[in-house]
Structure formats: structure tokens, C-alpha cells
Amino acid sequence: MSPLSSGLLGDLDPTSDRAVFRQIADQLRDAIDRGRFREGAKLPSEAELVDHYGVSRMTVRNSFSILQGEGLVHAEHGKGVFVRPRPPVRRLASDRFARRHREQGKAAFIVEADTVGSHPQVDSLEVKEEKASQDISARLGAVRRVLARRRRYLLDGQPVEFATSYLPLDIARGTQIAEPNPGPGGIYARLEELGHRLDHFEEEIRARMPSPDEVRTLRLAAGVPVIHLIRTAFNTEKRPVEVCDTVMAADAYVLAYQLPAT
Numbered sequence: 115m116s117p118l119s120s121g122l123l124g125d126l127d128p129t130s131d132r133a134v135f136r137q138i139a140d141q142l143r144d145a146i147d148r149g150r151f152r153e154g155a156k157l158p159s160e161a162e163l164v165d166h167y168g169v170s171r172m173t174v175r176n177s178f179s180i181l182q183g184e185g186l187v188h189a190e191h192g193k194g195v196f197v198r199p200r201p202p203v204r205r206l207a208s209d210r211f212a213r214r215h216r217e218q219g220k221a222a223f224i225v226e227a228d229t230v231g232s233h234p235q236v237d238s239l240e241v242k243e244e245k246a247s248q249d250i251s252a253r254l255g256a257v258r259r260v261l262a263r264r265r266r267y268l269l270d271g272q273p274v275e276f277a278t279s280y281l282p283l284d285i286a287r288g289t290q291i292a293e294p295n296p297g298p299g300g301i302y303a304r305l306e307e308l309g310h311r312l313d314h315f316e317e318e319i320r321a322r323m324p325s326p327d328e329v330r331t332l333r334l335a336a337g338v339p340v341i342h343l344i345r346t347a348f349n350t351e352k353r354p355v356e357v358c359d360t361v362m363a364a365d366a367y368v369l370a371y372q373l374p375a376t
């Protein structure tokens with residue numbers, strides 16, 4: 115029995131002022147929200163929807179375009195339209211930089227990958243000294259030049275974020291932080307070994323649509339936004355010792371926080 119003959123979708127309302135393609139999108143969206151089409155499930159084909167609703171293929175395609183623009187579905191050429199998976203990684207802010215992880219030789223990304231049983235990778239690595247931008251300079255206490263570490267993170271071969279860490283040269287130059295592989299625990303472990311015991315982090319987060327370059331780098335589907343996060347790490351002397359500028363695929367993460375009640 116086909117999905118359409120089992121009562122998963124209703125009929126159009128000919129008295130409605132809402133455009134037909136929007137009504138179809140509404141019904142498909144509702145079916146997804148109710149779990150009638152689960153993550154990874156294939157939606158009815160264009161031909162099935164044309165037959166069910168008595169509309170043109172262009173009308174159905176316009177309905178699919180709405181759902182793609184909302185990031186609910188993605189199209190695979192020659193295969194069909196599928197419900198996009200929910201974010202696989204729960205990123206718990208209060209735990210990801212816990213010292214115990216560094217002491218175990220694990221950077222935050224590895225900890226998160228282990229939690230969801232995924233294989234973590236880092237590629238597109240670039241490490242170089244460069245002039246600090248006005249914003250990065252201000253965040254690091256008016257430094258002029260920084261060590262920049264650029265990298266892309268992948269889970270099971272799929273890019274999920276890319277980040278650039280900026281560190282003052284008087285801290286990072288000539289250390290393992292300036293090497294392609296900073297060693298177990300990542301750069302935060304090396305900072306603490308250099309005497310910069312971390313005290314706290316400050317994060318600024320915003321959501322936005324990606325640039326064309328970000329779409330290519332993260333292989334984003336149409337309609338998927340990004341999370342732009344800027345984090346500053348402070349040592350116990352309240353000195354900013356690193357700024358990390360991160361762009362994340364919004365469909366790959368859930369950002370979770372624990373907030374004090376006092």
C-alpha cells in the first residue's frame with residue numbers, strides 16, 4: 115500500500131485563499147512533524163503527489179522548494195526527496211571544555227564524536243602567523259599579530275564545522291601549538307602546560323544564512339543555516355589567550371546549556 119493511499123495526506127481546500135502549492139507544503143510539513151515521515155524517509159514522488167492532488171508537476175516542485183528552503187527536506191538527484199535527519203550531536207557547553215577531557219588526552223570535538231558514536235576527522239589544516247583583524251585584536255587585548263590555526267571538522271566523512279583559533283604570538287610562537295598536530299588534548303592542553311591555566315570561556319552565538327563559500331566548505335543543503343560562534347578563552351589572570359571563530363552546520367548540532375538559577 116502506498117503512503118498516499120494509507121491516509122497520510124489529506125485533500126486540498128478549494129475554498130482557501132492559500133495557494134495550492136503552499137497547502138501541499140503545509141500537509142507534507144505536518145506529516146513530517148507528526149512523524150508520519152521519519153528522518154531519512156523518502157517523501158511521495160512528484161508523480162504520486164500529482165495523482166493524489168490533481169495538480170501539475172510544477173505545483174508539486176514549488177511545494178518541495180518551500181520545504182527545502184525551510185531545511186526540512188533534501189533532494190537527491192534521480193532518487194527523490196527525503197526528510198533531513200535531526201541534529202546528531204548534542205553539544206553541552208558546560209561539559210565540552212572540562213579539564214578532565216584534556217587530562218584524558220581528548221579535545222572537545224573528539225569527546226562529542228565519541229558521545230554519538232561517530233568517527234571524527236580534521237582536514238584543511240592551515241597554521242600560520244598573520245596580522246590580527248581589528249576585531250580579533252580587540253578581543254585578545256590589542257595584539258598586532260597572531261598565530262592562526264584553521265581547520266575543518268568532519269563526522270563520518272561529512273563536514274560539520276570549520277574553525278579558526280587565534281592566539282597571541284608571545285604565547286604560541288615556537289611551541290607545539292604552532293605545529294600541525296598540537297598533541298593530545300588539543301591546544302587547550304598545551305596552553306595549560308605553558309602555565310596558562312584556563313579559568314573561563316565567553317561565547318557569542320548567532321544564526322544566519324551561509325555565504326557561498328560556507329555552503330561549499332560544509333556541503334550544506336539548500337535552506338540550511340549556520341551557527342556562527344565566537345569563543346574567547348581566559349586564563350586565571352583574566353588574560354584572553356585564544357579566540358576561536360567557528361561556523362557550524364545548523365543541522366548537525368543541538369547547543370545545550372546549563373544555567374544557574376541564582
